Amino acid sequence: MEFVTPTINILIVLPVLLVAGGGALLMLLELFMAEERVKQWAPTLAIIVLALAFLQTIGLWGQTHTTFTPEGSSPMVILDNFATFLNVIFLLTGFFTVLISVNYLPRVGLNRSEYYMLMLFSLSGMMLMGMANDLILVFLALEVLSIPLYILAGLSRPRPESEESAMKYFFLGAFSSAIFVFGIALTYGATGSTALPAVLAGVSNGGALALAGVAMMLVGFGFKVAAAPFHMWTPDVYEGAPTVVTAFMSVGAKVGGFAAMLRVFVSAFGSLGQTWVPAVAVIAAITLIIGNVVAIVQPNIKRMLAYSSIAHAGYILMAVAASVNSPDGVSAALFYMFAYLFTNLGAFAIAIAAERKLGEGVMLDDYKGLAKRSPLLALAMAYFMLSLTGIPPTGGFSGKFFVFRATLEAGLVWLAVVGVITSVVSGYYYLRVVYLMYMYDGEGELHTKPALLTAVALTVLATLVLGLLPGAWYEITKQAALQGLQVLAGG
């Protein structure tokens, strides 16, 4: 029997390989170098790896490639503008995470050399999420994304909160992954394939089994993106995990989940839209309500941002629900995630600056009088809060605008109404931060180091640009959205 090698184009997966390779290199370095030296060099190395991957990714914009094609089947990996755009999001997430971690980790006594390694591994999984053209690869990417995160959540061992959060995250994550795999199995049973183009072709005749598969995958994705009612882990884990990990998770893991969800649901399950769109819409509405309402009473900024991240998952889900019946759905989701990346990481950067010791200085009351102590950072925080609320001129507003428009175009008027009302509710807790910063007196120092300030400056700038010139950027997301689906439909 001859051994058929699948055609592999390394160039396509080079960004992923670079990121994963960087992680492996860090792991190996520990064997040969003194631990202190490794710790010293790890952030720099991570930045270099991310920069290289970023350049490579940018170079691939506008191109469409497929690779890892088994004989007689569809390619496992696809790189189109959709994947490239998402890779840019992931690499930027990694970049900002490094910037905000450099000084934070030593300060709170968590400077473990495995941190950057695990982060890079998780990033490589996220990148694969957007590139996966086969359900098996989606699952693999999902696990590569998740497992390092389980460990990262427990990084500040032996702090009980951190251990508890890692434990909960792991158990629930493993459980929902199991449901997800079950969904893949059912889909395979119904369509006879796990390759997305074949699934697309067969799913309409898949009957109840295919629908059940879709439902179970919805649960799996719902867990990853923290949609209600699969969101319960989020506040506990976000609170317990070290803040930098929370920041990384709140953007990376969420966008990663949506990356695969968009590709699988919108393209492969697109023909079943009549069935899953109502379900996604209802989940989006519940997510919006729970996230925004419960956030109001949270006294802890990390928990508040956790619920806020749940709420934002709801807005992105709105776009997902709209993406079957509106040509703007996918691009709205992409734009929203792009804007969310900067705004949320920026807000977390300031939360990190305000954290005195591990787990101290994370209450909302600690933000009292911030405006007097550090007017510029308070202004930046206020700007991020406005952006998260969706008030112009911010990237958050542009994102919400595109999402609402897509939702209305898709005829989901009631969902848009829920979105609008919950946005109003969200103003209450976001503006409370502004309020505490500007209208009270308080004390406490801020830890501002050049790296963190760079992150804040860049995220403010990006949020502002997305708020002032949304049109140009929307065109880019539009390109990213269209190609991703066309290729799949044809392939």
Added chain:
Amino acid sequence: MVLIISGIGTLIFIYAGGYLQGDPRIGRFYVMILIFMAAMLGVVLADSLLLLFVFWELTSISSFLLIGFNHESEQSRRSAQQALLVTGSGGLALLAGLILLATAGGSWQISVLLHQQTAVTTSPLYLPALILILLGAFTKSAQFPFHFWLPNAMAAPTPVSAYLHSATMVKAGVYLLARLHPVLGGTGEWFYGLVIVGGITAVLGGYLSWWQTDLKRIMAYSTVSALGVLVLLLGIGTKIAVEAAMLFLLVHSLYKGGLFMAAGAIDHETGTRNVRRLAGLARQMPFVFVGITLASLSMAGIPPLLGFIGKELIYEATLEPETAVWQLLLTALALLTNIFLVAASGVIVIKPFLGQPNEDTVQPHHPAGLSLWLGPLLLGLLSLGLGLFSNSTLVAKWLLQPAATAVYGHDLVLKLGLWHGLTPMLLLSGVTIAAGAGVWWLHERWRQGVMAVDAALAPRLGPEALYDRGFDGLLRLADWLTVRVQDGFLRHYLLWIVGTTVVLVGTALLRGKTAVMPSQDLIPGPNEILLTLVILGAAWMVVQADSRLAAVAGLGVIGYSMALIFILYGAPDLAMTQFSVETLTVILFVLVLYKLPTFETKDSTPTRLRNVVVSLLVGAMMTGLVLAANAIPASTHVTDFYSENSYVLAKGHNIVNVILVDFRGLDTMVEITVLSVAAVGVYALIHTRKQQQETAVEERRSES
């Protein structure tokens, strides 16, 4: 509008300089009010709907900051928040409405949309778009039932109230309606929506205004009333109504701005705004007195002030509709409103300025400075001047005619004058003034009664109470959700996930409708029935067990029985796997449980019942899945491939073996590698733990 914004804005600037003299935060105040001014000009000048919305929200935010300017006081923080929530939510409704409008009209440019009236009004999106836009405009312009935020917003420093909450921001809603009237107007929905809401607001605002005791609250409610009149007029939408609206907009901005500034001056100099504690101010503050008198006369609509002309036009507009019913109704509404306004002007001027001071009243500390009286006086004189020269080219042709034309959508020629002869309008004006004077005469006597009625009704019926209750409810809901849903118990989180999965998959199965009953050969024989009974018994044992070990044993029994079923259906390899997995699981369980304490408490019966229900549902879901899978004919090409090629290609008789070591040999190897690495890892972990324990022991020894 631009003229109003910048003109009054300038006066406010001078005025605020005096009002906030010595306040260290005056710099911040100026910045905020400049931001607001820019935003407001943006709203008025924007041609793009989106841009308009952006500026619209900016006015809400700057207004929030300005209302909360005295942020030490709980009251002003609350008011600021309330104003932001009400106008902010309206703003978002507006956004949705504008998106729909742009979709229906095919453009974001207002100048383009102006020619799309038919396309827009016949579009199916028209009604939702109209409702959403009206919501936005009504919240901003404090229309019933959203009017309550405006009087509360009076917690803001007076310059802010004068500028934002009478002359400009609250007019933004009216402006928007006026702007979009050529596009959206002319339909029944437009007419009823605006006339009803505007009418109620006008009368209610007027009614609430005259018995208040706080100067600023009187003015706030009369502002609400005036805004109602404006909306009402735009709703009527005829030529004269539009003219009246534009004129009244100007009239109101002039006199209300003046009144507020005067009220601020009084507050600043005497320290109170309570009309019952003010008297005889005319002598101490002559310029303020002249200003406020002129403004009040204009509000009351006494000739020859501009307000009189405005009122005449309003009556003319309400007398215009075809049907007598509407004529009567609208005129009655306008009449009632104006009577209240006359009374309110009386309350504002007569007692505080002309009344006899007694021991209760407060005297001003010092006369008001130039900057404090310049604004009110100038605006008052402007009301007078424009009234006298209303038929001049300047007022009619240059100022109001273009505005009215833009709103009406067609060219029109405007003629204004003080004297039109003996018309029904003049008669109505007379009635208004007389009745208004009557109400004022009685207001001291009526106030007690009205206040009592209000105190009894408002907490239960008022929209503000509704808002408060909604707000409290939201907080309580949030608390409840946190405690109930987010209780930190892993098992409850799991329950939610499982429950939702069951609902989703169950719905999918029901919608799929392909589940079939098992075919004949699946009817169970005696062996299967026996095993099923054993499984059921074991399951009962698991649930009832008092110790964990017993529960695990029960689970084991279930597992082994399953393996037996596999054997019965001719799958010995599957059964072997099941046996080994089951054994391993039981061993692991026992090893772990050994370290755990025994059950201390058992769950309550309802909890257990809930668990039973969820478990049964999961069981039902799995059954459904199996049946659904059964309904799909199994694909045999993989099976055929292996049975044909196992011997030919790999020279093996056992297909499973061949798959493991040959066809998928690479997989097997990698899996073994992974397992070994994992084993090494586990060993390393155990080893480090042992080392740690040893070092700990040694440390303790060395310590002792």
